[in-house]
Amino acid sequence: MWGMIATWRMALEGVTKGCEMLGRGQSAGDAVEAAIREVEDFPYYKSVGYGGLPNEEMEVELDAAYMDGDTLSIGAVAAIRDYANPVSIAKRLSQEQVNNVLVGEGAEKFAHKEGFERKNMLTDRAKAFYRKRKKEVAEQELKPYSGHDTVGMVCLDQKGTMTAATSTSGLFMKKKGRVGDSPIAGSGFYADSKVGGASATGLGEDLMKGCISYEIVRLMKEGLHPQEACERAVNLLDQELKERRGKAGDLSLIAMNKAGQWGVATNIEGFSFAVAVEGQEPKVYLVRRGEDGHCSFEEASKEWMDDYMRTRMAPVEE
Numbered sequence: 001m002w003g004m005i006a007t008w009r010m011a012l013e014g015v016t017k018g019c020e021m022l023g024r025g026q027s028a029g030d031a032v033e034a035a036i037r038e039v040e041d042f043p044y045y046k047s048v049g050y051g052g053l054p055n056e057e058m059e060v061e062l063d064a065a066y067m068d069g070d071t072l073s074i075g076a077v078a079a080i081r082d083y084a085n086p087v088s089i090a091k092r093l094s095q096e097q098v099n100n101v102l103v104g105e106g107a108e109k110f111a112h113k114e115g116f117e118r119k120n121m122l123t124d125r126a127k128a129f130y131r132k133r134k135k136e137v138a139e140q141e142l143k144p145y146s147g148h149d150t151v152g153m154v155c156l157d158q159k160g161t162m163t164a165a166t167s168t169s170g171l172f173m174k175k176k177g178r179v180g181d182s183p184i185a186g187s188g189f190y191a192d193s194k195v196g197g198a199s200a201t202g203l204g205e206d207l208m209k210g211c212i213s214y215e216i217v218r219l220m221k222e223g224l225h226p227q228e229a230c231e232r233a234v235n236l237l238d239q240e241l242k243e244r245r246g247k248a249g250d251l252s253l254i255a256m257n258k259a260g261q262w263g264v265a266t267n268i269e270g271f272s273f274a275v276a277v278e279g280q281e282p283k284v285y286l287v288r289r290g291e292d293g294h295c296s297f298e299e300a301s302k303e304w305m306d307d308y309m310r311t312r313m314a315p316v317e318e
């Protein structure tokens, strides 16, 4: 059995590519890297890689991570600028004994030394979004926009190896140096080939409060199906945050276990994800959260898929 699950519709082309690799017997490490790179390279996704939205100083600072569920090796970069594929740098870092998580200048220096492709990640389109946002809030203090479309993936290959990886430009208008959950092991991602893996998207500051990806893997280890594990962890964190802080940020999670069973949960409307397992084509599903916290999903219609691309690629009206 092999499979791959990922946050958001934007992951579909990557998941499709990754699944072709898995079907040919390639490793979960290579497949998840290739899949995330596909998302990083697409200029119209404004929260990951090239075309990602900048921080309040109009710099694109990217976070990414990679985890190998066989060895529990992790690698991550945070607030890295001017490199095309942060996930590949994270994967390379996972091979080191120490210095697995590098930030800012240190991460850039490592990437340069290792010969990773440099690229100005700030597109004209992202600049237009920045100017538009600045204008909108000209009278107020700039606040990070709560858009949070991190790409997070969990992958299982034919040999039973599981991996997880993430990539994001983080919150639009974030402070320079701000790091979200995506490069933080246990929060944005976790993979253990003996159990399964999970990955998050949403408000990093709140996802971190529950170490939620690890929590889901822990629940799967106790025997819960990925769907139950996701729902239990998301609902509990949502409830705790509301009780203790009066509100909860966006929390959306995907997970897969070592048998290729998968699950998702969210506390928002409008969460989508892409998934494929051996024998089933990659598809996008839309999640609906019921009053009781139970999440159901249905396949995205052709109209929804067309509209999604149209909206992503529409000119930015400043």
Ligand code: GLY
Residues within 6 Å of the ligand: 148, 150, 168, 169, 170, 171, 179, 180, 181, 182, 200, 201, 202, 203, 204, 205
């Ligand atoms: N979940 C992405 C972030 O908060 O940066």
